[in-house]
Amino acid sequence: MPKLSPAQRNRFLLWTTLTILVLGMVWAARQVLLPYILGLVLAYLLLPVVNWLDRHLPKQLHAWNVARPLSIVLTYLMLLLLLAGIVAFFVPLVIDQVRILIDNWPSLTETVGEWGTRGWGWYNDAIDTLERLSPTWKDTFENTLRNLGSEIVQFVQEGLTSTIRTLSSTISFVIGLVVIPFWLFYILKDESQVKTGVLHTLPHRLRGDVQCMARLIDDVMSAYIRGQLLLCLFVGGLATISLFIIGVPFALVLGLIAGLLEALPYIGPILGAIPALVVALLSEPGSAICTAIAFLSIQQIENLVLVPRIAGESVKLHPAVVMVVLVVGNELAGFLGMLVAVPTTAAIRDIFKYLYLRFLDDPLLPEDAMASIRSGAQVDLNV
16 A cells, blocks of 8 residues: 555545534534434535526627526526415315324314224223133233333333424424525536536545546436435326326325335335325225225336336335335434435445446546446456
């Protein structure tokens, strides 16, 4: 290993210290960074539109240095018009269905109470049977139920504690939401200058590698975000239409929930189907079977047609790996960790492959290594 010169050693220590400080501050402030993470997601979604408008605006506007800001303003206006259309059409429907849900809540709880009464009767019958069979079985059964009840109470308490902690950071969250449009404007406006400035702080021999790795990360993240958005729209729309046809109440609200939960790979469709199945079972038990069939059909269409074409092209992770990654992400950073776990893992995988190709005895050039990763060619780890 070549010995570092004093200047190289000092630069290495400087960058290491800065990285540790930045990561430490980000981790300490992670509770209030959600708006900025949403801003970065919006940047990925809006950047292609901004770049396209910037390229097609008149040259005179470029000469006056107003083309880029004008492109961002036009993109903001288009986004606001889109959101206004969605709000004008969907929000009144959602509000009406939520109001109906609140009005019908007593009858729903009454149905649940009747089920509870029946369950209590079945429980007493089971206890009588166990007493006739063996007193030991009765004690084991009651202890199991008692432990289960304690775990449920503990889960509810932890949920309430988490809710209070979340509410305590609401002010910072609201401030972040207000700041996001302005922060996002500067991110979109100075995107190329920021990249150039970061590259100029690095040694010249590392710039090509850093650029290539940044492009690989951008490929994964941007494609994954856009792909997940399309999947959410598809699942939410198809679930809403299916529930309307079946006649399940609150179809729009339940479809919206299913679409939002689709952002969680693999387990999202299961979680999204549960509220619809519960409402269908409470309103008309026979419709629950049709609802289950509808969600299974939607999931099959998604897995066989959309995921290979959209999510599979960007992530290319085995489902077993994804499930483990989701558990790890939830353990490290909760719900937010689950959202970013899959694309982060895919990005780390591509960076590892790239660096491996660059560290071979006969290393590939940065452009060739990146082209190999993008083409999906297998990396021989035995070289």
